[in-house]
Amino acid sequence: MSNTNENPIWSHVDAKREAFIGLADRVFDTPEIAYTEVRSCAEHTAMLKAEGFRVTQGVAEIPTAVIGEAGEGGPVIAILGEYDALPGLSQQPGLAEPRMIDPSGFGHGCGHNLLGSAAMLAATAIKDWLAAEGIAGRVRYYGCPAEEGGAAKTYMVRDGLFEDVDVAITWHPASFNGVDDARSLANTRIDFTFTGKAAHAAAAPELGRSALDAVELMNIGVNYMREHMPDDARVHYAYLDAGGSAPNVVQAKATVRQLIRARDLKGLSDLVARVRAIADGAALMSGTKVASQVFSAVSNLVGNRPLEEAMQAAFDSLGPVPFDAADMAFAREIRKTLTPEDIADVFHRLSMKPDYDLALCDFIAPLDRPFAGGMGSTDVGDVSWAVPTVQARVATAAMGTPLHTWQQTAQGKAPFAHKGMVHAAKVMAATARSVILSDVLRAAAKKVHLDHLAAFPYTCPIPAETRPPIAAE
Template sequence: MNEQKTIAISEIEDKHELIAEVADKIWEYAELSLQEYKSCDLYCDTLTKEGFLVEKGICDIPTAFKASFGNGKPVIGILAEYDALSGLSQEGGALEHSPVIQGGGGHGCGHNLLGAGAFAAAFGIKKYLESAGENKGTVILYGCPGEEGCASKAFMARDGEWDDIDAALTWHPEDCNEVVTGSSNSCIQVQYTFHGIASHASATPDKGRSALDAVELMNIGVQFLREHMSDRARVHYAITDAGGVSPNVVQAKAQVLYMVRSNHVSEAVELQKRVDKIAEGAVLMTETTYERKFVDGLSDTVTNRVLERVLYKNFEELGVPEYTKEELLYAKKLSMTYEDSDHTPGLGSAFDIMYAENVKGLRAEYAKQCREAYESLGDNEEPEDNNIKTVAGAKASDKRVGGMNGFLLPHFEGEAFEPGSTDVGDVSWCCPTAQIHVAAWPNGCPGHSWQNVSSARTEIGHKAAVHAGKVICAAAIDLFENQELLTEAKEEFKKRTTGGYICPIPKDAKAEAVT
């Protein structure tokens, strides 16, 4: 790497302890969507001390912020997240399910690491800008709360926050090291609260109007809708209030939360309109009334190959995190506690047989190195003798190939699709955007699990955050130094977004926590 990158990367390495400390504090706070007040304050206070210009509460979201350094163009945005998930409290570094607070929150998606890695990248870029000169450009670290239950980046897109930046970069903890590509599902959440008339269900049933009937009829209507929507569309629901526990009372209030997904945001918006009509039909059939509350919405992701290649080049140059023998053994043991620890990692593996075969070869080669590490620590027995609970029916040989993926996957440039959703998609409709995955837990570790929470509070997680920061920082320096890359990225962006951005957030909607 050139001298400028070397200096910037060294700055990140020098702040390894601070980055890990912040990641661990966010892990401990484990604050849910739009309730991340301690996490937001921690970032804002630390960034202010480090010389960034910090603005808290952007786009009318109290736990959102942006921290800027530098002057002029280009402007590179780095995206941070820091919300946790409910019910996933877990002891850090443990090899069994052990909640710290029963029913409490936990970072099952690793957002304590995600934010810390973006934080790390901002430090490195700031160091580069200081050495390159005042007018070289600007870096903005965006604190984006509520990815799991609000989609704050989509609210920011509606308010034009992304319109003035030249490119956005981010990352996400995963079970492998790769550059992210392809599309994802868009998603819209709406809450329907039906109001009826309470009455004695036996003595005067004719006087009652059941809100629960309206919920059930709405659900039936949506079931029939499923035959007449796109293959990639999905509609999920949860009855959040069934009207009480007394069957002899006609329920006067009932509530259901709906989530509509489709590959393209324009399709999701149209599908949501059809679900709204079904709610109106349920009201007519039951002679009830209803309130419709928009919760959140987010878009599919737009690929940008130019930025992907910049990220991959720097990922190749920097390599991947290295682990101690003890860390490798921990990862191996953790992978014994869930199914599918031998799956083939990588977005491209599901879409290209030859790519998947290549990845299997890389895994097999790395597994040999790991076995040597296990044996050097005296762990040469079968997993059943390690006092670790194995998955029912699993063979010991299957578990031998679990553990970390300590290698970089080839850059997949085919068509890929993730059925999940992320509000990074809305950023990608407003400016060129790209992201990477860095291994923060063992192969096949299930998303939103206690195992994720456990690993996110270890040095394996810390190393993922620091390394992600280095890759993003180095890629950003390339964009500052070679603005032809940005020009190419913008040209590709224009071609891929010719249909225009359809924001799923209504003009009057406010970002609010779901309670």
């Protein structure tokens, strides 16, 4: 891409773009879910070694987490990558119709095959630029598994892996371009296991105490709680063990996972206490006992205005992703499978009037856009409490494509997804270059971060005794 504001670090991205597009495609072809990303991590590790990074594997007691570092002295820049997939989203790439590769398989329905590859491409470009210019500084690529519900970054933060980092930078695939709005919900996943007493459900039900009844009573209590929660709080649940498939046996054991979300850590703590009280009440009513185990937890995102302004400048200098007519044609085919509500949602989040004719994003969202509501959760949140952090959103899919859908997976190897991935690497690399070269920017980012911590001290939402759920499915 020719640009009168050409950043000298962009050429280092372009020099290795094809190798990292290949990495993204290989990870797409071997989708693995939280904490099982053995092949995906191996691909990332091999690429780190090939590029000359100093590699540390199995960090934070997680076999599929890896760190690669390059450079000497100076500020430390962390670039965060991910590579986990999602269950049930197997999909043939390049088709604008649902067609599973494996009906029981996994798929990259959130674009993490692109996320990790672009992050490492950016880290490699920073490494090469530091070496070429003889500038003191270190870049560190964090290969982070299990973002989808596993909270690996929270464990990494808890283990002190970001203590010497000056700034963390990352991105996420999207259908638009812009600096991420640093709002997200803190959450925790807690498994509640009820233990009762088995009995013959017809001959002697009075001798039994149903753990399944306890789970259902708990869910009823949680559902009644919804009326009395803050508007932006959320609670979801899933049965992990319903007690078996025999209805003529009183179920002696059952487990439900409660996913509790709140605007911040304080609100999360309050809701968790209420959910635990409901579990105790369900056990009392059913004559069972209850035990709980935290599976994962993440904090809400903390914004950093100086870094956001630096990333916005990089976006404005680079411009939108350079899509072509062939890209637009496939994107239009995908758009035919989306509802008007899907398409309108992305514009609503950007506080813009929907453009139902725009197949691929051709603009950079303004930094100071009104907040339109609707938030998810991410373990990047805990990194943002540990170190000043900034995140980009870059178009890799047709406008309005919802994440966690077959449509997102179908676009995971599209040429326009590759272009968006390389664009994201340039945005991140340019932002890192600005941070490394400017003592003023680093100091400003650090002050904003420390001021926030002074007002809202951080407590890791995962208990100290909880280990990463490596054996979890």
